[in-house]
Amino acid sequence: MGRLGENKSSDEPKTRAGLVDESGVQERIKQESRDYQKQQRAKHLQYWNDEKAKIDGLTPEGLEQYLNDNKLNSDLARAGMHTIKINPYELALIKLAMSKKGARSSKALFVDFCKSILKIK
Numbered sequence: 243m244g245r246l247g248e249n250k251s252s253d254e255p256k257t258r259a260g261l262v263d264e265s266g267v268q269e270r271i272k273q274e275s276r277d278y279q280k281q282q283r284a285k286h287l288q289y290w291n292d293e294k295a296k297i298d299g300l301t302p303e304g305l306e307q308y309l310n311d312n313k314l315n316s317d318l319a320r321a322g323m324h325t326i327k328i329n330p331y332e333l334a335l336i337k338l339a340m341s342k343k344g345a346r347s348s349k350a351l352f353v354d355f356c357k358s359i360l361k362i363k
Contacts, residue, residue, distance in 0.1 A: 286319050
């Protein structure tokens with residue numbers, strides 16, 4: 243125990259964090275989000291590239307075998323090509339099909355459509 247009147251914390255210099263405005267906090271959060279997304283993309287990129295190279299070289303029979311062998315991997319994180327360009331007519335067509343099918347997204351609609359063609363459950 244120290245003597246009366248002795249302040250133990252006075253030996254350490256006190257530093258004070260600078261004031262932070264709201265826009266600074268928002269920018270920091272956005273940057274952290276971008277960094278996380280980059281990290282996740284890098285994490286999955288090599289796997290995506292390896293699998294894509296395999297798939298590009300397969301025949302239709304090989305693709306069927308790949309699908310059968312990888313059914314349990316159908317819910318893995320998505321990476322790689324993920325955008326398409328459509329015109330307004332195609333957008334309306336997709337939106338109506340999603341509505342009638344009860345699909346939550348155009349990707350889900352497309353995947354269900356592909357499975358129906360291939361008769362995969």
